[in-house]
Amino acid sequence: MFYREAGQFKATYQEDLQAFPIRQDKIGIGIWLAIAYLYIPFFGIPGLEYGFALNAIMIPVLIFTITTIGLNILVGFTGQISLGTGAFMGVGAYSCYKLTTYFPDVNIILLIFLSGFVSAAVGALFGLPSLRIKGFYLVVTTLAAQFFLEWCFIRIPWLYNFNPSGAIEVPQRELFGVIITGAAAEPVARYLVVLTILIVMTIIAGNIVRGRIGRSWMMIRDMDIAAELIGVRPLRAKLSAFAVSSFFCGVSGALMIFLWLGAAEVESFDVNHSFLYLFMVILGGLGSITGSYMGAAFIWTFPLICKEIGREMFGINAAVMENFSLVAIGVMIVFILIKEPHGLARLWQLVKQNLRIWPFPH
Amino acid sequence: MGDIIYGIFADPFVQMWQMPDFLMQVLWEGFVSGILYALIALGFVLIFKASGIFNFAQGIMVVFSGLTLVGLHALGVPAWLALLLTLATMYALAYSVERLILRNLVNQPDIILFMATIGLTNILIGMGQWIFGGETKTMITKELFLPSGSSVWEPGGGLVIFQHIDIAAAVIAAALIVGLAFFFSKTKVGRALRAVADDHQASLSVGISLNHIWVITWFAAGIVALVTGIMWGARSDVSFSLQIIALKALPVLVLGGFTSVPGAIVGGLIIGIGEKVFEIYWGSLFGSGVEGWFAYVIALVFLLYRPQGLFGEKIIERV
Amino acid sequence: MRRSRGNRVNEHGSGIEGEQVKDTATNYVTEDGRTIGGVIMEMKNITLRFGGVVAIKDASFDIHEGEIRAIIGPNGAGKSSMLNVINGFYHPQEGEVWFRGEKRPSMKPYEIAEQGIARTFQNIALFHGMTTVENVMTGRQLMMKKNFFWQMLRVGPALDEEVKHRRKCEEIIDFLEIQAIRKTPVGSLPYGLQKRVELARALAMEPKLLLLDEPMAGMNVEEKEDMSRFILDVNDQYGTTIALIEHDMSVVMDLADRVVVLDYGKMLADGTPDEVQRNQAVIDAYLGVEH
Numbered sequence A: 001m002f003y004r005e006a007g008q009f010k011a012t013y014q015e016d017l018q019a020f021p022i023r024q025d026k027i028g029i030g031i032w033l034a035i036a037y038l039y040i041p042f043f044g045i046p047g048l049e050y051g052f053a054l055n056a057i058m059i060p061v062l063i064f065t066i067t068t069i070g071l072n073i074l075v076g077f078t079g080q081i082s083l084g085t086g087a088f089m090g091v092g093a094y095s096c097y098k099l100t101t102y103f104p105d106v107n108i109i110l111l112i113f114l115s116g117f118v119s120a121a122v123g124a125l126f127g128l129p130s131l132r133i134k135g136f137y138l139v140v141t142t143l144a145a146q147f148f149l150e151w152c153f154i155r156i157p158w159l160y161n162f163n164p165s166g167a168i169e170v171p172q173r174e175l176f177g178v179i180i181t182g183a184a185a186e187p188v189a190r191y192l193v194v195l196t197i198l199i200v201m202t203i204i205a206g207n208i209v210r211g212r213i214g215r216s217w218m219m220i221r222d223m224d225i226a227a228e229l230i231g232v233r234p235l236r237a238k239l240s241a242f243a244v245s246s247f248f249c250g251v252s253g254a255l256m257i258f259l260w261l262g263a264a265e266v267e268s269f270d271v272n273h274s275f276l277y278l279f280m281v282i283l284g285g286l287g288s289i290t291g292s293y294m295g296a297a298f299i300w301t302f303p304l305i306c307k308e309i310g311r312e313m314f315g316i317n318a319a320v321m322e323n324f325s326l327v328a329i330g331v332m333i334v335f336i337l338i339k340e341p342h343g344l345a346r347l348w349q350l351v352k353q354n355l356r357i358w359p360f361p362h
Numbered sequence B: 001m002g003d004i005i006y007g008i009f010a011d012p013f014v015q016m017w018q019m020p021d022f023l024m025q026v027l028w029e030g031f032v033s034g035i036l037y038a039l040i041a042l043g044f045v046l047i048f049k050a051s052g053i054f055n056f057a058q059g060i061m062v063v064f065s066g067l068t069l070v071g072l073h074a075l076g077v078p079a080w081l082a083l084l085l086t087l088a089t090m091y092a093l094a095y096s097v098e099r100l101i102l103r104n105l106v107n108q109p110d111i112i113l114f115m116a117t118i119g120l121t122n123i124l125i126g127m128g129q130w131i132f133g134g135e136t137k138t139m140i141t142k143e144l145f146l147p148s149g150s151s152v153w154e155p156g157g158g159l160v161i162f163q164h165i166d167i168a169a170a171v172i173a174a175a176l177i178v179g180l181a182f183f184f185s186k187t188k189v190g191r192a193l194r195a196v197a198d199d200h201q202a203s204l205s206v207g208i209s210l211n212h213i214w215v216i217t218w219f220a221a222g223i224v225a226l227v228t229g230i231m232w233g234a235r236s237d238v239s240f241s242l243q244i245i246a247l248k249a250l251p252v253l254v255l256g257g258f259t260s261v262p263g264a265i266v267g268g269l270i271i272g273i274g275e276k277v278f279e280i281y282w283g284s285l286f287g288s289g290v291e292g293w294f295a296y297v298i299a300l301v302f303l304l305y306r307p308q309g310l311f312g313e314k315i316i317e318r319v
Numbered sequence C: 001m002r003r004s005r006g007n008r009v010n011e012h013g014s015g016i017e018g019e020q021v022k023d024t025a026t027n028y029v030t031e032d033g034r035t036i037g038g039v040i041m042e043m044k045n046i047t048l049r050f051g052g053v054v055a056i057k058d059a060s061f062d063i064h065e066g067e068i069r070a071i072i073g074p075n076g077a078g079k080s081s082m083l084n085v086i087n088g089f090y091h092p093q094e095g096e097v098w099f100r101g102e103k104r105p106s107m108k109p110y111e112i113a114e115q116g117i118a119r120t121f122q123n124i125a126l127f128h129g130m131t132t133v134e135n136v137m138t139g140r141q142l143m144m145k146k147n148f149f150w151q152m153l154r155v156g157p158a159l160d161e162e163v164k165h166r167r168k169c170e171e172i173i174d175f176l177e178i179q180a181i182r183k184t185p186v187g188s189l190p191y192g193l194q195k196r197v198e199l200a201r202a203l204a205m206e207p208k209l210l211l212l213d214e215p216m217a218g219m220n221v222e223e224k225e226d227m228s229r230f231i232l233d234v235n236d237q238y239g240t241t242i243a244l245i246e247h248d249m250s251v252v253m254d255l256a257d258r259v260v261v262l263d264y265g266k267m268l269a270d271g272t273p274d275e276v277q278r279n280q281a282v283i284d285a286y287l288g289v290e291h
Helices: A023-043 A050-077 A085-102 A108-131 A135-155 A187-210 A212-230 A234-261 A271-284 A289-314 A318-339 A343-357 B002-009 B011-018 B020-051 B058-074 B079-105 B110-132 B164-186 B188-198 B200-205 B210-236 B242-256 B261-286 B291-305 C079-087 C109-115 C132-138 C148-153 C157-175 C191-204 C221-238 C249-255 C273-278 C280-287
Strands: A173-175 A178-181 B150-153 B160-163 C039-050 C053-064 C068-072 C094-099 C117-119 C209-213 C241-245 C258-263 C266-271
Touching (some): A085 A108, A085 A234, A108 A135, A135 A271, A187 A289, A187 C148, A212 A234, A212 C109, A212 C117, A212 C132, A271 A289, A271 A318, A289 A318, A289 A343, B002 B011, B002 B261, B020 B058, B020 B164, B020 B188, B058 B079, B188 B200, C039 C079, C053 C241, C068 C079, C079 C209, C109 C117, C157 C191, C191 C221, C221 C249, C249 C273, C266 C273
Parallel strands (some): C068 C241
Antiparallel strands (some): A173 A178, C039 C094
């Protein structure tokens, strides 16, 4: 009754090519944006302590959404599996750190995007083998990238300014006069910056994916030989996928350190994190940007929710709930892969389809 | 600059020449870790050969089987019974995996199956930590009649130490490989496994039950995982970090070919020895820890120039 | 069917019954009055081996611009391999391929596409993650040029380009009468429609030479008639040169201007459908019975 397309005609191809052609979807997005920009900064999440809501939930979820979109571009849209995501985030983080060291007066947002480019270059480099190596063997090369870069983060002291502890601490930086990095930065300031960057990058990702570059990625994913016979150059398509994906991961890595944790150790970029991001992509839905939002939010908040419920309702301690959520996520991954490889995004589409004909059953 | 060139091309060999007993020690250490890598890789090969699935969970199966054995023993179960019960557990695991996961993902592309085994890994990690706790455990070497202590060899005044457990590991691995070779070539089930590895459709048409074979394959991989878990645990305790080390089996498989048992062994030895030698003699040029990525870089090179590995089948693409 | 096989006439107007002309400049006129242009592609002494197996042995023939050339023969005769050689996907160990008057070197598949050769596949190589219209749009890939920056922005030149090509794709979709399934994911389409979508995608490339690998395979009589009509329309309306592999002799008889017959990788005959049908070697090897 509410979710009807009846009466919404598209008179031009332009209209048909929109990202959200259905009016109700546009309204839905508007509501989400209103909540994100107008409600949460003032009231946080109902039922949770304000600082916790922003620091432990909203900011990391938004940052990991950027990561998930990036990894989704590589795995979901181009079909190149990667376990090097953690390391590429690290490249972004350490580049940003070095850039802020050398250019302390340059706007931090600009530096964050520049470090994204560094990460893109590194990503493209490690993506070169994908021309000869196909399908799941690519895991080996991305693991090589992961372990080699992790080693670099420890063994190249220049990266962390020769700090004896091996960790980096984030310097204080401002945007429009408001402190957004370092210990003195307010959660709400960091939240709004991350949110805006996410929105901008989502728009960019959505545009690229719907255009010729995104199509070339999907062609490679679905049938690379046919793609090549149509004229797609595998080198360009795959390297661009690696580069764009690593750009997103690099930016999210820089944001993770500079606008969330405030400090970094190598463990933040280890292979376990690479798996975590892969889970976000799988659960959210391969090849779906909306899915990336859902996957990141779900994988991040699910263990927290489990621990809360376990503690409040059953009195079970955190470690047990942690293990339970590990098992549950594993089960969900297998289940999603069996039932609906397109993940939560597709499940959401099915819900919408049922909404179209609601209140009728079919 | 001259130092670096000397350091790469001359110094390591000089060191090897001057201290041959140390070289022997390094080679032996590499050999043993190579055997262990080969054992992990063997588990992968078994499953990949029979079903084309890369079982990412093989590493955690190694840990899980070791933990089950130790855990049962800690409850007071005598070692031999604990061993049998662990084997039963691995069978139950194989059966559930086939029933719940494999059967439902029959025609999916490899990537999906691979990701399903990643999900399985998560499940086993969570369950393992839940049931057994996350701390490191000691393997029950004495109860399993595994030797301890070491022998010393003094060639020409030098010193080489051989841990008995390492020698035992090599012997047991060899026995396992011979046993598997016998199983594949001489028994009915073994022959069926080879048929399935060759051609699913054809095996179905001669009446081989694929599901049954897959359970057996995963059980065999489980046995290999248990042996690996015991041997590795005996050398350096049973902990969840072993699961990450198991990732090293990937470069081993790339070198040896994903479908070759001798390849897994040769690949394992090359990686094991190569890693150790590189770390000891060239590692100082880079700073330590090169063992973490050396194997993967070698695998990368192989993938670029000889993707089927040393013993694998060449992959041809047809339109 | 509205066409019958033609008699060959050289540019001076006198008939040359059953003769092979290899002169690149020679056009010919079919019986129903269509003028076929000069040679667009020539295979010279092609030998193709896979390890010890000889797939094609010393085959030579040409394809004229604007004609419909059929390649027929029993199973395993080397027809698909031949198409792959024409396509540039397989490289013959011996022999030369000449395209538009130039010897063609060993090229990458995407370079072949850039030359204007498109094809469909026996086992359908559609992109299953996409809808019909998206699949047809992939055919325009080479013609879309707007760079990365505009792609990020989308509004402006990139979107204009997208709309322009979308318009062209919709024309092709109309032409092949698949409007109703535009937004359907191709994986859920029946086989016959999938083949049509694949044809649409190939046409979207605006090829000079269109290669069809068993376009009628698995179709019933109605679907075959539709597909034949489309192939003829493509040739008529767009002037596309077409080379196709086909088993169904009646289809070949009605569609093709000239036919090549292969058997065990060797050429048995080369001529108009009538000539080929009467060729004794062809009858012995393939047709079995005089029609």
